[in-house]
Amino acid sequence: MKFWRLPLDAKDHSIPQGELVIIKDRCKGCNFCIEFCPNQVLKESSEFNKKGYHPPQVTKQGECVNCNLCEIICPEFAIYSELKTYKELTSEDILNYSKKFGA
Amino acid sequence: MKIRHRTLVPFDPQSTTRLREEQHGLHPDDVYLKPGRIPHIWCPGCGLGVVLNTYINGLKMAGLPVDRTAVVSGIGCTGRVAGYLNMDTYHTTHGRAIPFATGLALVRPDLTVTVFSGDGDLFAIGGNHFIHAARRNINLKILCVNNFNYGMTGGQAAPTTPVAARTTTTPYGNFEHSFNLPFLAYASGAVYVARWTTFHARHLVTAIAESLTRKGFTFIEVIAPCPIGYGRPNKLGSGLDEMKFYRENSLVQNDADPREADIGLKGKIIVGKFIDQSRPTFDQVYEENILKKFTRSA
Numbered sequence: 001m002k003f004w005r006l007p008l009d010a011k012d013h014s015i016p017q018g019e020l021v022i023i024k025d026r027c028k029g030c031n032f033c034i035e036f037c038p039n040q041v042l043k044e045s046s047e048f049n050k051k052g053y054h055p056p057q058v059t060k061q062g063e064c065v066n067c068n069l070c071e072i073i074c075p076e077f078a079i080y081s082e083l084k085t086y087k088e089l090t091s092e093d094i095l096n097y098s099k100k101f102g103a
Numbered sequence: 104m105k106i107r108h109r110t111l112v113p114f115d116p117q118s119t120t121r122l123r124e125e126q127h128g129l130h131p132d133d134v135y136l137k138p139g140r141i142p143h144i145w146c147p148g149c150g151l152g153v154v155l156n157t158y159i160n161g162l163k164m165a166g167l168p169v170d171r172t173a174v175v176s177g178i179g180c181t182g183r184v185a186g187y188l189n190m191d192t193y194h195t196t197h198g199r200a201i202p203f204a205t206g207l208a209l210v211r212p213d214l215t216v217t218v219f220s221g222d223g224d225l226f227a228i229g230g231n232h233f234i235h236a237a238r239r240n241i242n243l244k245i246l247c248v249n250n251f252n253y254g255m256t257g258g259q260a261a262p263t264t265p266v267a268a269r270t271t272t273t274p275y276g277n278f279e280h281s282f283n284l285p286f287l288a289y290a291s292g293a294v295y296v297a298r299w300t301t302f303h304a305r306h307l308v309t310a311i312a313e314s315l316t317r318k319g320f321t322f323i324e325v326i327a328p329c330p331i332g333y334g335r336p337n338k339l340g341s342g343l344d345e346m347k348f349y350r351e352n353s354l355v356q357n358d359a360d361p362r363e364a365d366i367g368l369k370g371k372i373i374v375g376k377f378i379d380q381s382r383p384t385f386d387q388v389y390e391e392n393i394l395k396k397f398t399r400s401a
Contacts, residue, residue: 023129028147031343036302053147072160072304075152077130077141 006091014086015093018066020058026078029053033070033079039063042070135159135169137189145180148342150301150327154248155184157304158219161311172215175204177224180255181248184219198228201236201243208242212386215244215315222249222263226282230262237291237320239385244314245293245322247284250329258332265368269336285361285377288322295321296361296378301328302349303374310376319384326372337368 007013020041027049034042034056041064045057056079058064064081071080087093120139127138145151162172174192176185177200185192191214195203200220208216218225225233225247236243252270253259260270260277263284267276285296295317299307307325314321328334328345339345349372357375364373383391 025126026142030148032346035343069304072156072308073153074156075145075149077132077156080130
């Protein structure tokens with residue numbers, strides 16, 4: 001999908017901003033959240049938790065759109081996201097989305 | 104020679120419970136889990152935790168209160184769900200989850216009874232109970248986690264193991280045909296039949312919420328990775344690799360014919376909501392045909 005300008009109803013829409021909370025000692029390092037995050041927000045960290053696994057690490061905190069997929073797909077109940085704010089749509093976001101999902 | 108005795112410390116029951124409950128409550132879904140039971144025993148990369156998580160989210164989506172639901176599970180890795188959920192749960196003997204749940208659903212029609220069990224428990228030893236509960240259309244919600252083998256006992260061949268798959272008991276490849284579970288459920292008379300993999304977590308939440316609101320016998324098959332029991336002898340890689348395999352090889356076909364939903368070892372997996380129909384349940388038929396004859400007309 002490609003947008004060539006800011007949509008006319010951009011004021012009616014907004015981007016939710018989520019904050020990820022990771023319970024590090026519960027993680028068993030299955031990497032489901034890292035692989036399936038639609039925005040690639042997470043990365044495997046180099047630190048060890050209590051069990052000896054590498055818990056995920058948030059690389060781009062502003063990119064999380066609070067879609068809750070990591071919360072649903074985590075087998076260990078070790079990650080969840082909380083809604084923080086809503087961000088207004090700007091032409092920069094539209095350009096980024098066009099680049100990401102465009103042809 | 105001097106023997107030094109250790110000083111005896113009296114057992115403090117408070118300290119152990121405090122240690123166990125220390126981690127409880129960090130996650131918002133922990134209210135659905137028994138205190139001190141997480142971390143669970145399932146292997147890293149196992150899909151059972153995903154199914155448990157999606158079941159909790161399905162309950163939230165359907166808006167069912169915890170005291171109106173009951174979970175019955177059988178034996179196996181999946182059977183441990185009954186120990187983790189903080190609601191009315193029962194861990195039955197091998198294969199007899201459906202008979203227990205049948206009794207529960209008939210005595211308490213106000214409860215939503217979910218049978219949460221594995222493929223070996225529901226279809227090998229409990230296969231007869233399954234087809235007869237489906238035939239009678241008892242108000243049960245079946246959630247079958249299919250990982251293609253008996254995981255807890257060490258990866259033996261199950262009735263769902265695909266042809267040519269290697270397991271502990273079939274080292275030269277399995278030569279027996281496997282069950283096509285959605286077709287079996289449909290042929291037996293289930294009113295709601297769906298199949299999803301653990302990769303389709305969001306579809307699965309919707310399907311569980313939908314099935315909890317249906318009246319009658321519903322069946323959801325969840326295909327879950329088993330990296331230790333099934334993945335290792337078949338060289339499928341880790342749990343993450345199996346999830347990637349589901350992403351690349353599953354075809355979402357709602358309203359597909361369940362007789363074409365066979366699963367091969369490395370073939371395409373047809374997922375989707377296959378059947379959604381309505382049929383008179385056991386309670387309704389019993390009330391109409393039997394109870395009405397014995398109630399005196401005033």
